Amino acid sequence: MDSERTVIVRMFGLLHSARKAAGLPSTVSVEVPEAGTNARLIALDLELDTDIIEGVFVNGIVFDVDHAVMPGDRIAFVPHGTPGPHRLYLGLYRAGQANAESEDSDETAVTETESDTSIQD
Amino acid sequence: MRYILRVNMSDLAITKEDLPAKWERYGGRALTSAVVFEEVPPTSDPLGAENVLVIAPGLLSGTNTPNGGRLSIGAKSPLTGGIKESNAGGQAANGLGRLGIAAIIFSGKPADESARYMLTIEADGAASMSRVDEWAGEGNYETADAIKALRPEGDRCSTITNGPAGEAGFKAAGIAVSDMKGYPNRFAGRGGLGAVMGSKGLKAIVISDKDLSTPEHADKEAFSAAIKTFSAALKEHPVSGQGLPTYGTNVLTNILSEAGGLPTRNFSNGSFEGAEATSGERQREITLERGGNVQHGCHTGCVIQCSRYWVDKDGKYKTKGPEYETVWSFGANCGINDLDAIAELDRTCGDFGLDTIEMGATMGVYMDSGEIAFGDGAAALAALKSVFGEGKPGRVMGDGTEATGKAFNVEHIPVVKHQALPAYDPRSVQGMGVTYATTTMGADHTAGYTVTANILKVGGDIDPLKPEGQVELSRNLQIATAMLDALGLCIFVAFPVLDIPEAFTAIHEMAQAHTGDTWDVDALMQLGKETLVYERLFNERAGMGPEDDRLPAFFKNVELPPHNVTFQVSDADLDTVFDFVPEVAAGMGLA
Numbered sequence A: 001m002d003s004e005r006t007v008i009v010r011m012f013g014l015l016h017s018a019r020k021a022a023g024l025p026s027t028v029s030v031e032v033p034e035a036g037t038n039a040r041l042i043a044l045d046l047e048l049d050t051d052i053i054e055g056v057f058v059n060g061i062v063f064d065v066d067h068a069v070m071p072g073d074r075i076a077f078v079p080h081g082t083p084g085p086h087r088l089y090l091g092l093y094r095a096g097q098a099n100a101e102s103e104d105s106d107e108t109a110v111t112e113t114e115s116d117t118s119i120q121d
Numbered sequence B: 001m002r003y004i005l006r007v008n009m010s011d012l013a014i015t016k017e018d019l020p021a022k023w024e025r026y027g028g029r030a031l032t033s034a035v036v037f038e039e040v041p042p043t044s045d046p047l048g049a050e051n052v053l054v055i056a057p058g059l060l061s062g063t064n065t066p067n068g069g070r071l072s073i074g075a076k077s078p079l080t081g082g083i084k085e086s087n088a089g090g091q092a093a094n095g096l097g098r099l100g101i102a103a104i105i106f107s108g109k110p111a112d113e114s115a116r117y118m119l120t121i122e123a124d125g126a127a128s129m130s131r132v133d134e135w136a137g138e139g140n141y142e143t144a145d146a147i148k149a150l151r152p153e154g155d156r157c158s159t160i161t162n163g164p165a166g167e168a169g170f171k172a173a174g175i176a177v178s179d180m181k182g183y184p185n186r187f188a189g190r191g192g193l194g195a196v197m198g199s200k201g202l203k204a205i206v207i208s209d210k211d212l213s214t215p216e217h218a219d220k221e222a223f224s225a226a227i228k229t230f231s232a233a234l235k236e237h238p239v240s241g242q243g244l245p246t247y248g249t250n251v252l253t254n255i256l257s258e259a260g261g262l263p264t265r266n267f268s269n270g271s272f273e274g275a276e277a278t279s280g281e282r283q284r285e286i287t288l289e290r291g292g293n294v295q296h297g298c299h300t301g302c303v304i305q306c307s308r309y310w311v312d313k314d315g316k317y318k319t320k321g322p323e324y325e326t327v328w329s330f331g332a333n334c335g336i337n338d339l340d341a342i343a344e345l346d347r348t349c350g351d352f353g354l355d356t357i358e359m360g361a362t363m364g365v366y367m368d369s370g371e372i373a374f375g376d377g378a379a380a381l382a383a384l385k386s387v388f389g390e391g392k393p394g395r396v397m398g399d400g401t402e403a404t405g406k407a408f409n410v411e412h413i414p415v416v417k418h419q420a421l422p423a424y425d426p427r428s429v430q431g432m433g434v435t436y437a438t439t440t441m442g443a444d445h446t447a448g449y450t451v452t453a454n455i456l457k458v459g460g461d462i463d464p465l466k467p468e469g470q471v472e473l474s475r476n477l478q479i480a481t482a483m484l485d486a487l488g489l490c491i492f493v494a495f496p497v498l499d500i501p502e503a504f505t506a507i508h509e510m511a512q513a514h515t516g517d518t519w520d521v522d523a524l525m526q527l528g529k530e531t532l533v534y535e536r537l538f539n540e541r542a543g544m545g546p547e548d549d550r551l552p553a554f555f556k557n558v559e560l561p562p563h564n565v566t567f568q569v570s571d572a573d574l575d576t577v578f579d580f581v582p583e584v585a586a587g588m589g590l591a
């Protein structure tokens, strides 16, 4: 793998447990195209249930799941279920709202896009 | 009719009086804050006879309200010098609610400082004091066992106990409340209220609710319908129906670390390399491997069930599953990445009766002084035990973060109003910084649904690293929190309530059907505002001013990795949080 094109991906909460139950690690490195990709494509390649993702950290900032991811980034998928005011303060609520809006407006666009993300556990 | 049980610790007189009409709509935090405001001279000595200790179940506690059994304990705080309400789970609130007790108010103090007393309230309402001098210095677990041994076969009771830290008058002392199994592991931890209890010679309170049923409702049918709606909303929402029951509050460790908002090694970094090892996800795995319990309520009627037990390597109960704030305080904040070490520190604090947030922050500054190394769990345990034994830092640690930081010349002491900041670095989570700085928050003049809509609207727009919108969001969240605390509802119902309109409606329907009074959304928010008015006015009269509503300077001057940000909300903006007080206070006749 070209280390300059890798992205560290972490999975929290129910996504973490689902990976562990399947005998898979909850932190992986994936290789992404030089021009980047988006978080949803990475999630789909990892066979994560995108319906339960509320937000994705990209380099420590929460975005919606369609946010761009570039080589060298560090990302983390957060499912719905974050307690306390942090869901608002950290922007998870905002991200969830954006996900819902984008799903309403275009349900299929992303899943039809071909991905060339490769995964290394 | 709810009543107040008054206990004068100077002469041990116990009297019952009807709840005054002016407080009929109050429970929990609203009542503790109203009583402290009315009965405690603001400049009095918190450990003197003039302070009171008020213990109040929520307005809905004792009923079948889902997650409605939270307890408020209030007094003037020896740690902050201001008013304090410390909120705890456990069984006591439901017991008091079933007995019809709106509040127990302890006043005065015994002339004999070596005397120890236990208040026992039987299921028929009979209340008596007994001397328990032989329990002096005993830990909370030993005291809970001693109480069990005294109770008749088949009794159903809850306990509120004070550990040796409270007896010693430590400013970091909390008060323990028993859970459903009788473990004294739920805490009214913050603000040193254990020291107030200790100053009154009060070692324990026993509340029996054997064979007592829930209190009568004004409209039983309407109440049943409302709790059904409320319960369904809690189960349906992903926060209360999935995240919390599965992982508990410690699901936040990985998230806050990733956000760069997990204070690490005395607030010198926002991300902790040991986050995964101390995360809620890992906590669950280890507990399941050891055969421990990973989901139960801290009191009967909790449908969210975020509690769990931590068991040792032999599968034996050690302590409650450490909450996020505890895992942070003794974990990331001390650089300790071992959940067993954190649980040992949690158990020791629980038995001594020390607030884990204050003590973890205290340990952080002690480590920062270089006396012991960050990450050294064994040294941390020895330091904690030194509050009652040999070695450093000794007794000063029991007075908390500021006292210890000053004693060891630490530059960065993370306190506001002399109390340690909890588990979110205000530089990366600016909204939390506003809340920390101002503590008791006010409302604007919007009401009811406008407030909830506003929370979600502002919450939908803010950037955690920027100041815009933070004051407004923090203010509105605090109104809602004060309201929930007054009703006895766990704060974790907040998100279903914000997201599912029927859940909010169900709250005022429950209040109305139970009390027979008229409740609506505006009235609920007014309850939150009035609670905050009492608190703000008391603090002002105790001598606090705008300069007390500030974070320590290093949060503004020292950038926090990994985002390299400082706290940016201006002092002028912080000062707007309380703009509402004069008008609401005037409406309450408190101008």
Ligand code: SF4
Residues within 6 Å of the ligand: B067, B089, B090, B244, B296, B297, B298, B299, B302, B303, B304, B305, B306, B307, B490, B491, B492
């Ligand atoms: S959700 Fe957790 S803190 Fe709240 S009442 Fe239930 S067990 Fe207690």
